[in-house]
Amino acid sequence: MTAVVEAEGLTKFYGRRKGLEDLTLQIQPGEVFGYLGPNGAGKTTTIRLLLDVIRPTSGRATVLGADTRDTAVRARIGYLPGELALEGRDRAHDFLNFMADVRGGVSRGRIDELAERLDADLSIRMGQLSKGNKQKVGLIQAFMHEPELLILDEPTSGLDPLVQQEFLTMVREVRTAGRTVLMSSHVLAEVQNVADRVGIVRGGRLVAVEDVAALRERAVRHVEFHFDAPVPTEAFEGLPGVRDVVVTGASLRCTIDGRPDALIKAAAKFTVVHMVSSEPDLEEIFLTYYSEEAPRARVGA
Amino acid sequence: MPALVHKTLRDYRRSVIGWLIGISAFLSLYLSIYPSIRNNPEFYQQAALSKYPGPLKDLMGGLADIASGTGYLQTVVYQLLVPLLLIMFAMTLGTRAIAVPEEEGTLELTMTLPIDRRRLVLERWAAFALSLLAVALVTMVLVLALAAVGGLKVPAGNIVAAHAGLFLIALFFGTLALGLGAATGKRALALAVGGGYAVGGYVIETLGKSVDAISWLRWVSPFHYYLDGRPVFQGWPVGDYLVLLGATAVLAMTAMLAFERRDVGV
Numbered sequence: 001m002t003a004v005v006e007a008e009g010l011t012k013f014y015g016r017r018k019g020l021e022d023l024t025l026q027i028q029p030g031e032v033f034g035y036l037g038p039n040g041a042g043k044t045t046t047i048r049l050l051l052d053v054i055r056p057t058s059g060r061a062t063v064l065g066a067d068t069r070d071t072a073v074r075a076r077i078g079y080l081p082g083e084l085a086l087e088g089r090d091r092a093h094d095f096l097n098f099m100a101d102v103r104g105g106v107s108r109g110r111i112d113e114l115a116e117r118l119d120a121d122l123s124i125r126m127g128q129l130s131k132g133n134k135q136k137v138g139l140i141q142a143f144m145h146e147p148e149l150l151i152l153d154e155p156t157s158g159l160d161p162l163v164q165q166e167f168l169t170m171v172r173e174v175r176t177a178g179r180t181v182l183m184s185s186h187v188l189a190e191v192q193n194v195a196d197r198v199g200i201v202r203g204g205r206l207v208a209v210e211d212v213a214a215l216r217e218r219a220v221r222h223v224e225f226h227f228d229a230p231v232p233t234e235a236f237e238g239l240p241g242v243r244d245v246v247v248t249g250a251s252l253r254c255t256i257d258g259r260p261d262a263l264i265k266a267a268a269k270f271t272v273v274h275m276v277s278s279e280p281d282l283e284e285i286f287l288t289y290y291s292e293e294a295p296r297a298r299v300g301a
Numbered sequence: 302m303p304a305l306v307h308k309t310l311r312d313y314r315r316s317v318i319g320w321l322i323g324i325s326a327f328l329s330l331y332l333s334i335y336p337s338i339r340n341n342p343e344f345y346q347q348a349a350l351s352k353y354p355g356p357l358k359d360l361m362g363g364l365a366d367i368a369s370g371t372g373y374l375q376t377v378v379y380q381l382l383v384p385l386l387l388i389m390f391a392m393t394l395g396t397r398a399i400a401v402p403e404e405e406g407t408l409e410l411t412m413t414l415p416i417d418r419r420r421l422v423l424e425r426w427a428a429f430a431l432s433l434l435a436v437a438l439v440t441m442v443l444v445l446a447l448a449a450v451g452g453l454k455v456p457a458g459n460i461v462a463a464h465a466g467l468f469l470i471a472l473f474f475g476t477l478a479l480g481l482g483a484a485t486g487k488r489a490l491a492l493a494v495g496g497g498y499a500v501g502g503y504v505i506e507t508l509g510k511s512v513d514a515i516s517w518l519r520w521v522s523p524f525h526y527y528l529d530g531r532p533v534f535q536g537w538p539v540g541d542y543l544v545l546l547g548a549t550a551v552l553a554m555t556a557m558l559a560f561e562r563r564d565v566g567v
Contacts, residue, residue, distance in 0.1 A: 014564075014567055048409075048566075051412070051413050052412075053409055053412050053413070053564070053565050053566060054564035054565065054566075054567060055563075055564055071415050071416065071417040072415055073415075074413055074414060074415040075414075075415040077413065079410070079413045081406075081409050081410060083406055084406075084410075085405050085406030085407045085409070086407065087402075087405050087407050088312055088407075089312075089315065090308075090311065090312070094311075098304055098307075098308045099410075099414070101304040102304045102305065102414045102415065102416065103414060103415060141410070
């Protein structure tokens, strides 16, 4: 299987300032890859290198099997810039028609269909679009030609929650169709529900690539049980993966790492009347990558 | 027509119309007062010469024969002010090809279209050249009409020749601004360097005629190839125009190669 995106030792220095160093990464067809890191970590640098807007200092990258310098391949990529600038007196639909003309492959009615889904007003002049509408126009142009690879730089910024949900649905559809998505974000929450894998960049280096399902399994989860009668603390102490056990009368609060199996079996000995389990907090794992230098050995997929 | 040329022309449309109105108003105003000068030639000739002493007179192109139709047309239209306006217009459009969209950030999306970089520069240049040509053609028709109505008695062929030169000198400086923008991505730099060369080139060409110390520099001034052949008086200076055209072609190719090599928008 040929990788859709393949980078080998990709490095970019802006003069003496490091943008990205020694990035080696493969993104497979049909995968949604979340590219995470704080602002200025090198996410946009990577994306601009893949699109040949900037040139690598060293290393190489291929996109859809072609060198990034290959112009023709760009018709098969949909791109949403992180700092999307749309100016001028053209109306949004004129601009989209122009983009569609140059790229080709946009079916009739596709633009209107996407505009309706995202609730975008395309009759507004480009220079007068609001932040949210601008982002919608950006998304439409990225999705409209049903590209084999979507590269989305901070796609959800400026979108209201309802539109964000619609956007995530669109990303899932793209994956279902077997096409590939690379999307960057500085918050995990934005990508954890759609991404198959996440790569974490910090200070210009890729510090980890993780499978989201595995990450979820390792994640910390806060759990609460309420029983019909008071329970002994000892029944829940020393269970594998269970921490911070606090029993107050008939209720139990604790934290679990990974699988909840042992805790559920222990709780099953009593009569459970109510149970609360928070969403696994991947952010906690994720923040450890941000705050400390993760070992290089974790890199690789 | 390639989609990018078409789109760029649409982007330039308002600017083209605005400058066209401005330059046409200027031409109409100045050419419509010629009949009063024609009726009083000695007075106006003296007034012009006493208003611009010595080197200033050279800067204005000598002012000889200003009361004749040909001299008047040369001084008022083709010597300084109209070239200045058209060059400003051309340089404004030239920077809008690459440097302005790069600074605004809109170039990034354009770059990710399946258009290679040389073609991008070439198509932007074509849109610029077509816009400039439109302004040149309309103003040429206007000058021809006003010259006929005002009784300037200048052969139409000479007006066409002079106007072709006007187009070529503006095309040269517009292409220079486009190229500087393509090479650096900086609008202010492109305008400053291009504008400096235009002003310097004009001064060298006009003053260089009487100041021997700088006369050898005249050949590097684009205005030398625009003014020296005196097309309003003598018709087509073909060789000079070919120099302008050739220099423009070199600049356009340099712009393509320079843009091909560099990082955009950083």
